[in-house]
Amino acid sequence: ALSTRDRIQAIRDLPMSFKEKKHIRWVSHKQIKMIRKSFSQTLKLWQGxxxxxxxxxxxxxxxxxxxxxxxxxxxxxxxxxxxxxxxxxxxxxxxxxxxxxxxxxxxxxxxxxxxxxxxxxxxxxxxxxxxxxxxxxxxxxxxxxxxxxxxxxxxxxxxxxxxxxxxxxxxxxxxxxxxxxxxxxxxxxxxxxxxxxxxxxxxxxxxxxxxxxxxxxxxxxxxxxxxxxxxxxxxxxxxxxxxxxxxxxxxxxxxxxxxxxxxxxxxxxxxxxxxxxxxxxxxxxxxxxxxxxxxxxxxxxxxxxxxxxxxxxxxxxxxxxxxxxxxxxxxxxxxxxxxxxxxxxxxxxxxxxxxxxxxxxxxxxxxxxxxxxxxxxxxxxxxxxxxxxxxxxxxxxxxxxxxxxxxxxxxxxxxxxxxxxxxxxxxxxxxxxxxxxxxxxxxxxxxxxxxxxxxxxxNNSFSAVDVWIGDLKNITGSQWVVEIYNNVIRSEIFYFLITLIILVIIYILWQVTNGRKELIRRLRQQIVNEGKDKSFLLERLQDLQKSIPNKNTKQKKQKGVCCENYFMLTSLCM
Known part of the structure; x- marks a missing residue:
């Protein structure tokens, strides 16, 4: 009798196509993914x-x-x-x-x-x-x-x-x-x-x-x-x-x-x-x-x-x-x-x-x-x-x-x-x-x-930053921090530009949102119109199917009348 390891190795050595191996691997990955998902669901707070x-x-x-x-x-x-x-x-x-x-x-x-x-x-x-x-x-x-x-x-x-x-x-x-x-x-x-x-x-x-x-x-x-x-x-x-x-x-x-x-x-x-x-x-x-x-x-x-x-x-x-x-x-x-x-x-x-x-x-x-x-x-x-x-x-x-x-x-x-x-x-x-x-x-x-x-x-809590900037002035290589603080952080233009940029971004996102809403509305209307077209075509097809048997009966009646007239004429001639 083979051991468990030998049986697994024998199964692995069996001839199998690449498609079958790929399918087995996909099934195993899917099972692992489902286990992870269920485990993450159990870890969520107050899920049940x-x-x-x-x-x-x-x-x-x-x-x-x-x-x-x-x-x-x-x-x-x-x-x-x-x-x-x-x-x-x-x-x-x-x-x-x-x-x-x-x-x-x-x-x-x-x-x-x-x-x-x-x-x-x-x-x-x-x-x-x-x-x-x-x-x-x-x-x-x-x-x-x-x-x-x-x-x-x-x-x-x-x-x-x-x-x-x-x-x-x-x-x-x-x-x-x-x-x-x-x-x-x-x-x-x-x-x-x-x-x-x-x-x-x-x-x-x-x-x-x-x-x-x-x-x-x-x-x-x-x-x-x-x-x-x-x-x-x-x-x-x-x-x-x-x-x-x-x-x-x-x-x-x-x-x-x-x-x-x-x-x-x-x-x-x-x-x-x-x-x-x-x-x-x-x-x-x-x-x-x-x-x-x-x-x-x-x-x-x-x-x-x-x-x-x-x-x-x-x-x-x-x-x-x-x-x-x-x-x-x-x-x-x-x-x-x-x-x-x-x-x-x-x-x-x-x-x-x-x-x-x-x-x-x-x-x-x-x-x-x-x-x-x-x-x-x-x-x-x-x-x-x-x-x-x-x-x-x-x-x-x-x-x-x-x-x-x-x-x-x-x-x-x-x-x-x-x-x-x-x-x-x-x-x-x-x-x-x-x-x-x-x-x-x-x-x-x-x-x-x-x-x-x-x-x-x-004088106030913000003065601690001013004291720190004053100490940085005496340190070589830190002048760029002082310049940024004096010319950017303490400048009203900087905050005005930030506010302007934020407003522009909000306006752009708002326009994009409105454009997507309009696109969704048109696509929905297109779906409705396509449904109406299909229903119209189905109605015409049904009407056409109903009219075909009537034409066949009329043709049969006309053929029957012609045959009767033909027989009557032949009988008179005889």
């Missing part, structure tokens, strides 16, 4: 959970988790960099320091004041701090713009607006699915998509006066919130005490508590008010809630930033660490209230709707409120980038559990493929643009503390 959520709750709810997954990938680099700034301080905290961010945390690398202005051997701390923040904000902006462009191309430019329910029913089924659970999941997903498509075609638009009423109500609510926030900060400033104690330290938790409470309660009133309105589609209903919540979040952040940028720097040294502590408390309380709203809020709504007041029913998942919570927390993370990744990961798990146990699918369906682009656009403007403006204003206009931080002794 997102499929089940999309099949049960629809695409509008699914867009929230897609956006949350995108934020996790967006913040992974920052998480790796800042992980060391969090773990060690959390192990050695004392008292209320874990809640207030003061005490021990004040002297750690988590805040601005602990950094030195000394230059280590071959390492300038001032430049490292300045350029790290600058490069990070620029990369965030580029990433957001690129993501917006990709989503806009997929959901608006390349989206097939002519696709209908018949196309979805006949052309979207994956016949390679053999698993029974996957087939049921795919069937449920297809049913939800058909409902969404039909609901958008069957409903009417909201009248204009109702839209104006909703807009006025939203503005009125925002103005009231701004007024009370401003009064709250005035009262806090008037009652501020310099004698620091445990009670005074606990009082610092009042501001983030009130802000987080407003962020939790007011959107619930918005959602309640939204139930009495009748929008044409579920997507428009979400957009209305988004606009209201955007005004709410922006008003809160505007008041907070005004207080931090105008009142806190006037208190003296160490104001950067004071702002950092305030941000720490705000981020922490916002996270706690988010967990409170996800678990207890939706759980209580479920209990009330099923046990106490069955008329209310099981609550639906509020996409607009939860998406704005993500955007709001990401905006705070740009100001205080220390725990965003852990926060998003924990919130995603809690929200998914609360969704499956406490919520029901939306009663009104609507296609929401284009909502992902809107979410990223809202994250970019006004939230990222606002955060970038605050960081730029702090670097160019505010005077750093004289007793702490890497920029102590400078």
């Amino acid at each position: 959970a997102m499929k089940s959520i999309g099949g049960k709750f629809g695409t509008s709810v699914l867009t929230y988790f897609v956006f949350l997954k995108w934020l996790l990938m967006f913040n992974i680099f920052s998480f790796l960099v800042n992980f060391g700034f969090v773990t060690i301080p959390l192990l050695v905290y004392k008292g209320l320091e874990i809640l207030t961010g003061a005490g021990y945390f004040k002297y750690t690398v988590m805040y601005y004041g602990s950094y030195s202005n000394e230059s280590l051997v071959g390492y300038n701390m001032q430049l490292a701090y300045f350029f790290t923040i600058a490069v990070y904000m620029v990369l965030c902006g580029i990433s957001l713009i690129f993501s917006m462009a990709v989503n806009f191309k997929d959901n608006y430019v390349l989206a097939d607006s002519a696709s209908n329910s018949a196309w979805q029913l006949l052309c979207t089924w994956d016949f390679s699915v053999t698993n029974e659970k996957a087939v049921k999941q795919r069937r449920n997903n297809l049913c939800v998509q058909l409902k969404e498509s039909l609901s958008e075609m069957a409903q009417q638009d909201l009248v204009i006066y109702q839209q104006c009423r909703v807009f006025i109500f939203s503005l009125h609510t925002v103005f009231i919130i701004i007024h009370y926030l401003y009064l709250f900060y005035v009262l806090q400033q008037a009652t501020e005490n310099d004698n620091w104690s445990l009670l005074e330290e606990a009082k610092t938790l009042l501001v983030p508590f009130v802000v987080s409470l407003i962020n939790l309660v007011i959107p619930l009133f918005y959602s309640l008010f939204n139930k009495f309105e009748h929008y044409s589609t579920h997507r428009k209903q979400i957009y209305a809630l988004l606009i209201r919540n955007v005004f709410l979040k922006m008003s809160i952040l505007s008041v907070l930033c005004y207080y931090w940028m105008s009142k806190v720097p006037a208190k003296g040294s160490g104001w950067e660490s004071m702002v950092g502590q305030s941000l720490y408390r705000l981020v922490l309380f916002d996270f706690l209230f988010l967990m409170l709203g996800s678990f207890f809020g939706e759980f209580l709504s479920n209990v009330i709707g099923t046990k106490l007041i069955p008329r209310m029913g099981v609550p639906e998942f509020d996409v607009a409120r939860n998406v704005l919570e993500l955007i709001y927390s990401q905006t705070l993370a740009w100001y205080e980038p220390y725990e965003r990744y852990i926060r998003h990961f924990i919130s995603s798990s809690s929200v998914s559990v609360s969704l499956t146990h406490n919520c029901q699918p939306p009663r009104r369906s609507g296609r929401a493929a284009q909502m992902q682009t809107i979410f990223i656009f809202l994250l970019f403007f006004p939230f990222f643009v606002g955060a970038l403006s605050i960081v730029a204003y702090t670097a160019w206009s505010l005077t750093p503390s004289k007793s702490c931080g890497p920029f102590r002794g400078l």
Whole structure:
């Protein structure tokens, strides 16, 4: 008997054509490719959970988790960099320091004041701090713009607006699915998509006066919130005490508590008010809630930033660490209230709707409120980038559990493929643009503390670059850097040209996009015309086929008449 190795070698030595060997090699490569693809699918984050959520709750709810997954990938680099700034301080905290961010945390690398202005051997701390923040904000902006462009191309430019329910029913089924659970999941997903498509075609638009009423109500609510926030900060400033104690330290938790409470309660009133309105589609209903919540979040952040940028720097040294502590408390309380709203809020709504007041029913998942919570927390993370990744990961798990146990699918369906682009656009403007403006204003206009931080002794943070350029003037071979800085970087013409080039590129891409749309429209019209031509030719062919038997019968009748006349004539002649 041959061994296994000998049998394999004997099989390899068998005579075989090159075509058969090529086919065997192609089959093996295809199997390896399928194994890699299935393995990569299993490694994707929440792949199975997102499929089940999309099949049960629809695409509008699914867009929230897609956006949350995108934020996790967006913040992974920052998480790796800042992980060391969090773990060690959390192990050695004392008292209320874990809640207030003061005490021990004040002297750690988590805040601005602990950094030195000394230059280590071959390492300038001032430049490292300045350029790290600058490069990070620029990369965030580029990433957001690129993501917006990709989503806009997929959901608006390349989206097939002519696709209908018949196309979805006949052309979207994956016949390679053999698993029974996957087939049921795919069937449920297809049913939800058909409902969404039909609901958008069957409903009417909201009248204009109702839209104006909703807009006025939203503005009125925002103005009231701004007024009370401003009064709250005035009262806090008037009652501020310099004698620091445990009670005074606990009082610092009042501001983030009130802000987080407003962020939790007011959107619930918005959602309640939204139930009495009748929008044409579920997507428009979400957009209305988004606009209201955007005004709410922006008003809160505007008041907070005004207080931090105008009142806190006037208190003296160490104001950067004071702002950092305030941000720490705000981020922490916002996270706690988010967990409170996800678990207890939706759980209580479920209990009330099923046990106490069955008329209310099981609550639906509020996409607009939860998406704005993500955007709001990401905006705070740009100001205080220390725990965003852990926060998003924990919130995603809690929200998914609360969704499956406490919520029901939306009663009104609507296609929401284009909502992902809107979410990223809202994250970019006004939230990222606002955060970038605050960081730029702090670097160019505010005077750093004289007793702490890497920029102590400078007029502003940007002066560190001027000092570095001044040092480069004394170094031979570095004059070209100085010339570029003085003649290019500090020149208004340079930024004007960059802006002009960007606008030209945008215009060219816009024209290319419009040209492709026109080409697609003409090709579709050509397909329609060819179909009409074929149907016309088929009709003519059928008419011709119907007319041929009639001609044959007429010819036969004529031949019969001629024969009868011939026989009659012959009989008469005889």
